[in-house]
Amino acid sequence: MLQNKSLHIFLAALLCLAGCATKRATDPVVPTTLTDMANRELLAYHQQLQEMPGAEQAREAKRLSNAPTNPANAMKLSLVLARSRSTTDQAQAQLLLEAVLRNPGNDAQPYHAMAQLLVSQLSYHRAELRKLEEQLAEQKKLEDTVERQSQQLRDSVKKSEQQNERLELLRTQLKTLTVKLEGLKAIERSLPNRPTSAVNGAQP
Template sequence: MKTKHVCSILSCLALAACALPVKEVRIPVRELDPASQAVRLAVGYHDNLRQYNAAELAKEAARLGVAPASPATSMELALLLLHNRNGNDAARATTLLEALLRDSRAEAQALQPLARLLLSQLSEQRKQEEQLDKQLQLQREQQKKLDQLNEKLEALKAIERSLTPAPRQGARP
């Protein structure tokens, strides 16, 4: 008898649960703003560049050279130029990034934080290269002085050898 009562109570509870109103739960979905979306695309493009060989990089440079001018293409070209690590390319990339910072279009504004970051890294890289050049120049000057001192030392040794008489072969002390 007890099992009948338990079963009927459980049945009543199950039916009662079905009759309760269902609350709709909404989970907020965070949409990406255009700025973060543009930066994600640029970073993804840079990641792809790292996998290209020299021929693929040249092909990509040619594609970007004929592509319609836009902030996205300017950013891609700047990233490509920076990937080459050539002094002239770095200057050209700097020009592109600075122009991107002056652009007032929404697409350009979305990429401006990344452009500022890249420009600050370029500036820091230039400072380090200049410092390295100064250190190399100083090292060359020091090496030149060291070579001159060695030449003088060898000349003094030659003079010393010419002044001391050579011992006679047959003579005993």
């Protein structure tokens, strides 16, 4: 989310700089070029996008996808897709910009400079995003390992408690048997002794 926000800030700053350059280029001494006009057009469109809610931006992306294929629409669609948090959308935005760069036509050349800058930033952003995703995946892996080890520890503690309970039960049973045995011994001691002769069968 932070990386996506930084991309939006860069796009805004980049287009604003292009707009400032356009204003300077409107000095009567320097005629406005097609590149200046293209930059001014993209700046105005970017400002419109900033005011659009997410659902409206999605509809705008669909509209541009169905619009006639030309460099202007491709640049606008790339700006919409670049604002998405989806890596797929951002990859598509980069492909659109690269297609504009490869287009030698007069209608594409005014967008080449801006397309090149946006491609560079998108490439950097996607690389940083991949690093972040790898870090998150590694963190998730570590968290799963910790959770698994914690579960094993909980199972071991539970098993140990169960064994202690069984041991305590055996101790109680042994104590009970010992008491009974001592009682039997006491009863045996209280009985009168039988004559030895009677026991051996001897005659008087």
